[in-house]
């Protein structure tokens with residue numbers, strides 16, 4: 001279980017998250033939605049333990065989310081931490097050397113699904129292929145929580161649907177929870193069990209997708225248009 005209790009995050013004197021309290025149960029696919037600058041990435045970074053709240057607490061399976069939480073949380077790392085001269089295969093091996101839970105066989109399958117060339121150097125990859133590599137490196141860890149920040153950004157619209165579906169097939173919902181942010185809610189909403197909607201740093205709503213369908217006969221994208229426009 002991910003639990004945020006009265007979490008506020010400030011950068012200098014700007015409050016980017018305000019008094020957020022929420023829980024994310026295990027075994028779910030959850031979207032974090034909201035306008036640009038509403039705090040989606042900041043929320044994920046707090047859960048990943050790479051950033052700490054100014055006040056309030058964030059716990060994952062009862063443990064405070066700090067840098068050590070990386071043992072149960074896989075966060076879509078920036079490729080900046082990988083040497084640009086690494087090939088795709090070397091980046092996989094490097095990830096395996098950093099994380100004992102990195103499943104090389106699964107990584108290999110995802111690499112094929114993503115149509116990544118194992119011999120290509122990171123510095124030579126296009127933006128879309130760098131995005132695919134990031135998805136593979138994040139998803140191949142056998143951890144309870146996988147956090148992906150804008151996994152679809154930079155991906156060609158023609159392949160997004162198949163990549164999203166493929167991605168989900170590698171999440172084991174008996175033991176894993178996936179949280180992801182996306183600007184294109186309509187592209188991921190059929191996969192989501194629930195969503196967390198932020199507005200100007202405040203928690204606007206958390207809901208089950210089914211509950212939204214049943215109570216308001218709306219899809220998330222329709223609800224967002226109605227709410228935010």
Ligand SMILES: Nc1ncnc2c1ncn2[C@@H]1O[C@H](COP(=O)(O)OP(=O)(O)OP(=O)(O)O)[C@@H](O)[C@H]1O
Pocket residue numbers: 011016034035036037038039040041042043
């Ligand atoms: N390291 C930082 N230092 C200062 N301000 C920051 C930092 N990180 C984020 N912010 C600010 O926090 C606010 C929320 O940013 P965040 O990236 O979390 O929003 P977001 O909802 O993910 O945005 P987008 O949809 O544009 O990706 C923004 O105003 C941003 O400028």
